[in-house]
Amino acid sequence: MTAPSTTAPDSKPAGHPPVAAAKVGVLLINLGTPDATDYWSMRRYLKEFLSDPRVIEIPKLAWWPILNGIILTTRPSKSGKNYASIWNNERNESPLRTITRAQSEKLAAAFAGEGKIVVDWGMRYGTPSIAEKIDGLKRAGCDRILIAPLYPQYSATTTATANDKAFDKLKTMRWQPAVRTLPAYHDDPVYIAALATSVERSIAALDFEPEIVLASFHGLPKRNLELGDPYHCHCLKTARLLREQLGWPEGKLRATFQSRFGKAEWLQPYTDKTVEALAKSGVKRIAAVMPGFSADCVETLEEIAGENAEIFRHNGGEHFAALPCLNDSPEGMAVIEHIVRRELLGWV
Numbered sequence: 001m002t003a004p005s006t007t008a009p010d011s012k013p014a015g016h017p018p019v020a021a022a023k024v025g026v027l028l029i030n031l032g033t034p035d036a037t038d039y040w041s042m043r044r045y046l047k048e049f050l051s052d053p054r055v056i057e058i059p060k061l062a063w064w065p066i067l068n069g070i071i072l073t074t075r076p077s078k079s080g081k082n083y084a085s086i087w088n089n090e091r092n093e094s095p096l097r098t099i100t101r102a103q104s105e106k107l108a109a110a111f112a113g114e115g116k117i118v119v120d121w122g123m124r125y126g127t128p129s130i131a132e133k134i135d136g137l138k139r140a141g142c143d144r145i146l147i148a149p150l151y152p153q154y155s156a157t158t159t160a161t162a163n164d165k166a167f168d169k170l171k172t173m174r175w176q177p178a179v180r181t182l183p184a185y186h187d188d189p190v191y192i193a194a195l196a197t198s199v200e201r202s203i204a205a206l207d208f209e210p211e212i213v214l215a216s217f218h219g220l221p222k223r224n225l226e227l228g229d230p231y232h233c234h235c236l237k238t239a240r241l242l243r244e245q246l247g248w249p250e251g252k253l254r255a256t257f258q259s260r261f262g263k264a265e266w267l268q269p270y271t272d273k274t275v276e277a278l279a280k281s282g283v284k285r286i287a288a289v290m291p292g293f294s295a296d297c298v299e300t301l302e303e304i305a306g307e308n309a310e311i312f313r314h315n316g317g318e319h320f321a322a323l324p325c326l327n328d329s330p331e332g333m334a335v336i337e338h339i340v341r342r343e344l345l346g347w348v
Contacts, residue, residue: 023116024347025142025177026340027133028104029149029162030295032125033094037084042076049125054161057223079298086301097123099295102328103150103336110337116348118142124149124162131169137177144178144347148340150294152191153234154184155220180343186234187241190338194331195238196245199289202323210287210321212254212278215239216304217292219257219266232267238291258308259299275308279315286312287321294332296325 034045050056050067088098104121111117118140122133137145149162163181170176185191203210217235225232239255246253258271271288278286288308290300305322312320326332 021116021141022143023118023141024344025137025140025145026107026111026117026119026344027130027137027145027147027166028100028107028119028121028336029130029147029166030096030100030121030123031158031297032123033096033297034080034083034126036092037080037087039076039080042080042083043072045126046076046079047072052125052161054164055157057221082298082302085306086298094297095301096295096297099327100150103295103333106328106333107336107340110333114348117344124165130162130165134166134169134173134177138173138175142177144180146180146182146340146343146347148182148343150182150336151292152184152188152294153186153217153231153238153292155231156224156229157220157231159184180347182339182343184230184234185335185339186238188335188339191335192238192241192245194326194335195242195289195291197331198326198329199242199246199323202289202321203287206287206319206321208285208319208321210285210319211283212252212286213248213323214271214274214286214288215242215253215255216258216271216288216290217255218299219260219270221262222265222267225267235267235292242289242291258303271304272308272311275312275317275320276315279312279317282316284317285319286317287323289323290325293325294336295327300325 032045032049034041047067050071053060056063056067083094086095087093088095091098100121100123104119108117108119111119118137120133120137122128122130124130134145147163147166149159151158151162154160166179170179199213203213215238220229220231235257236255239253243250243253254269254274256269256271256274257267260266260270275286288304290304293300300322309320309322326335
């Protein structure tokens with residue numbers, strides 16, 4: 001009988017080159033951003049975004065002429081102006097990039113004393129790309145990676161496409177890291193409590209009391225719901241739980257959907273139409289919170305704080321406030337750290 005080995009499982013034979021201790025990577029992912037506001041930068045970004053079959057579920061043969069012949073000719077200039085109005089000129093980047101970087105840095109600081117966690121961030125569209133960040137985490141010694149799209153409510157157009165991009169990269173790797181993906185957290189108590197705290201603090205800082213608060217979520221074509229996407233249900237549950245956490249009566253907080261595109265019917269009620277109707281009905285003071293966005297971006301800073309505020313005042317409203325997203329606030333970082341630590345159980 002052969003005597004059992006007394007060599008430790010992780011020991012190396014004499015002369016073996018040094019091997020770095022295995023680490024765990026966390027890759028925070030957000031939607032994406034153009035690199036600049038000029039026509040060609042916007043065109044590159046929009047082409048990547050609107051070429052994604054998870055986003056545009058139209059046969060390529062029908063969609064390609066529309067995209068390349070019409071949309072990418074006209075939309076980059078308009079979108080560039082929208083981005084320019086909210087651009088972080090000090091860092092020459094979009095607020096979404098600024099905030100996502102800050103979230104990554106603060107999460108890394110929270111894990112700093114634990115040694116084996118490496119945190120980074122990437123974008124589904126534009127730069128920095130998911131693929132390059134997975135390469136970086138692998139080079140840093142990560143043999144396990146948590147893919148963490150920061151979308152509280154699941155949709156194939158957001159969470160799934162971010163995961164798709166990560167898996168596309170994994171398919172090219174001979175030595176893949178093990179991966180986990182972050183599930184939806186639309187009803188997580190820590191997330192709901194953070195939203196409520198942020199809303200209460202933001203409203204307390206206003207010089208008026210809103211009669212109604214809109215919880216505005218990014219819209220989707222109604223067809224997505226009919227095909228089984230759970231996003232609509234997740235949004236409504238978030239809004240209900242937030243209202244209950246705040247202790248508000250029904251009607252004080254209303255869920256709506258923004259950012260529709262094209263002629264198809266999208267999830268209703270529409271934010272802009274609701275804002276217009278409220279103003280015309282005599283409501284003078286409203287606020288909007290955007291619980292589906294983990295970071296402020298063009299949809300919150302320009303579309304809601306700009307366009308919808310103008311719609312409200314144009315139709316008789318007086319006071320409109322777009323409340324900030326959770327961003328890298330203490331509440332926002334508490335949510336991100338909580339959901340990441342929950343998924344890392346058993347790995348660290």
